[in-house]
């Protein structure tokens with residue numbers, strides 16, 4: 001497993017000197033005219049991505065600084081932001097006393113609930129993500145190129161660790177050059193962000209009927225051990241199958257139920273937000289047929305069968321079901337470029353994003369890259385909700401995973417040897433569980 005990178009904040013360390021040498025070499029022929037053309041979003045990405053000098057985070061809102069119980073976390077790796085980098089309003093959570101939800105007047109629909117998930121639940125979500133989610137029938141980035149074992153990559157890795165025997169190689173998919181014409185040829189590495197048309201009720205039928213070529217298996221992939229492949233895991237699909245090549249959902253492959261651990265956290269978070277403080281009755285523009293935020297508290301995440309059987313106390317005919325998403329596994333140098341999640345027909349329902357493991361800088365912009373994005377420091381256990389017509393279709397991205405920021409509650413859990421591989425993996429990893437709803441409440445996709 002990868003060793004955590006050394007801290008580059010301290011000029012006396014070898015890591016600092018090496019980063020400085022690399023920086024001077026790479027900027028020798030720098031062309032300022034290129035920088036002048038960057039959009040404000042691109043400029044922010046470049047700023048936070050920089051390895052040397054380590055970026056100044058004084059413009060990054062770090063809500064953990066407002067919580068005394070997190071002071072240890074805020075020192076990790078020498079990374080801490082600022083408690084007043086953005087104008088916000090703090091409101092008490094409806095269900096969970098003592099916790100606060102943060103709302104931003106400049107970004108309607110963005111909601112942050114710091115430290116919403118308990119350390120125990122954080123560990124459970126990490127286990128579920130590696131052990132259960134990153135495996136068949138859910139697609140991962142590695143499935144294109146490798147015949148992953150039925151038990152899943154992580155479980156094969158754990159077995160090899162436990163048995164101490166030499167690991168069985170995972171074979172590449174047998175590909176021939178002839179195959180390449182039947183596929184989209186993908187570069188290995190992080191997911192590619194292709195611009196697509198925003199889905200809507202009106203164009204849903206056309207988009208759903210469009211053929212989608214699968215990605216081509218690499219011709220160069222060599223057999224690899226689970227230990228070598230685990231750090232190359234980048235994403236695992238949740239729910240409806242999503243086709244990354246065309247940036248469309250492929251409904252013909254059926255729907256896989258969203259893991260209950262994910263659904264429960266998302267539902268708890270959406271129910272805890274005082275939505276009438278986030279949206280006002282006066283601002284009903286761009287909501288489509290009706291502003292549905294008034295119904296989220298009662299209807300979000302209630303399983304359909306509970307409504308059919310009328311075993312839920314609210315008077316509901318339909319629910320808002322979180323039914324799709326992705327688990328992102330970021331290694332220390334990974335980034336997620338500015339993008340808009342616009343493949344969901346429902347453009348308002350809460351998208352719930354859960355941060356686990358190492359901390360990250362998250363950029364939240366507006367409908368174009370020309371608006372300077374707000375920067376937030378997201379730490380393990382924090383929840384971000386993107387909701388409403390503006391926030392759900394706004395540019396956002398993750399330009400930086402902050403090295404050496406794994407909180408202490410992931411370190412050697414007393415008496416739990418089974419946890420050790422997770423702890424090692426998380427030392428250089430951030431896990432993000434990103435759950436959405438494809439169809440608006442009451443919409444019949446005809447599937």
Ligand SMILES: O=C(O)CCC(=O)C(=O)O
Pocket residue numbers: 326328336341353362396397398432434
């Ligand atoms: O990692 C994050 O915090 C955001 C991920 C994201 O935006 C996405 O998966 O679409």
Ligand SMILES: [Fe+2]
Pocket residue numbers: 339340341396
């Ligand atoms: Fe996104």
